[in-house]
Amino acid sequence: MSRTVYVNGEFLDEENAKISVFDRGFLFADGVYEVSSVIDGKLIDNAAHMARLRRSLSELRMVFAMSDEEIIAAQEEVVARNGLVEGALYLQVSRGVADRDFALPKDPKPSIVMFTQEKKLVDNPAVAKGWAVITLEDIRWRRRDIKTVQLLAPSLAKQAALDAGADDAWMVEDGKITEGTSNNAWIIKGGKIITRQLSNDILHGITRKAVMRLASEDGLVVEERAFTEDEAMSADEAFVTSATTFVMPVVSINGKGVGNGNPGSVTLRLRELYIEEARRS
Numbered sequence: 001m002s003r004t005v006y007v008n009g010e011f012l013d014e015e016n017a018k019i020s021v022f023d024r025g026f027l028f029a030d031g032v033y034e035v036s037s038v039i040d041g042k043l044i045d046n047a048a049h050m051a052r053l054r055r056s057l058s059e060l061r062m063v064f065a066m067s068d069e070e071i072i073a074a075q076e077e078v079v080a081r082n083g084l085v086e087g088a089l090y091l092q093v094s095r096g097v098a099d100r101d102f103a104l105p106k107d108p109k110p111s112i113v114m115f116t117q118e119k120k121l122v123d124n125p126a127v128a129k130g131w132a133v134i135t136l137e138d139i140r141w142r143r144r145d146i147k148t149v150q151l152l153a154p155s156l157a158k159q160a161a162l163d164a165g166a167d168d169a170w171m172v173e174d175g176k177i178t179e180g181t182s183n184n185a186w187i188i189k190g191g192k193i194i195t196r197q198l199s200n201d202i203l204h205g206i207t208r209k210a211v212m213r214l215a216s217e218d219g220l221v222v223e224e225r226a227f228t229e230d231e232a233m234s235a236d237e238a239f240v241t242s243a244t245t246f247v248m249p250v251v252s253i254n255g256k257g258v259g260n261g262n263p264g265s266v267t268l269r270l271r272e273l274y275i276e277e278a279r280r281s
């Protein structure tokens with residue numbers, strides 16, 4: 001069955017959903033995006049995704065006329081038209097069509113597209129086993145706080161991880177873990193939950209923020225700081241967070257088991273808390 005895709009105000013069959021070769025998203029990766037999860041047909045934490053979208057647009061000096069209300073109405077319509085119960089809603093805004101020039105167009109006409117992807121998020125079969133990750137040098141640009149569609153480095157890192165028989169890569173800069181290819185990285189050590197502090201070095205994850213709050217409310221101690229590969233390898237538990245994995249246990253790093261080599265109990269509890277809250281809201 002063909003999906004219905006949203007392109008610049010129109011709902012089209014995916015075969016007919018097209019963007020110009022002159023779109024700056026295609027030529028310069030001049031675009032930003034958001035991935036919101038959908039559970040029970042509802043967008044999760046979408047207001048936070050909207051706020052981050054606005055920030056990304058503003059950091060790239062991209063003026064986009066649609067209001068949040070208009071964007072959300074279109075998002076909900078795409079979810080409804082596709083009968084999506086569980087999965088992800090992808091949204092991308094690019095600076096639009098202009099003749100190829102490194103200078104920004106004087107009169108930009110941004111493009112917006114949205115589509116759905118069906119995924120098992122709550123009963124994700126990978127959770128029981130957990131993820132194996134490898135570490136790789138972080139070769140991305142230095143504004144990782146902006147959610148741009150410039151995803152070649154993490155895409156190559158993901159493939160390198162899969163080629164090595166792992167599930168994902170944790171990227172390393174100056175001896176410290178930055179984040180996963182498309183998720184934030186966490187470790188638990190001596191009862192403390194540790195994740196890198198916010199800066200331009202990482203994406204400011206929406207799931208990260210929710211999990212940090214849930215952990216604190218649950219009486220756990222959260223420490224925001226960078227951690228080394230060695231520290232991660234000797235952690236009691238490890239996990240990643242993102243809109244599409246929620247809280248995913250990490251059970252090994254570079255082939256060495258984390259803790260007892262199984263998904264950690266605190267990690268699984270945080271996953272439960274996150275899903276409970278998402279379902280309730």
Ligand code: PDD
Nearest residue numbers: 035182183184203205206207208242243
């Ligand atoms: N990725 N870090 C990076 C580099 C990411 O690409 C993502 C999300 C995250 C987690 O952010 P959030 O919790 O807001 O999903 C962290 C999405 C899921 C993607 O690119 O598909």
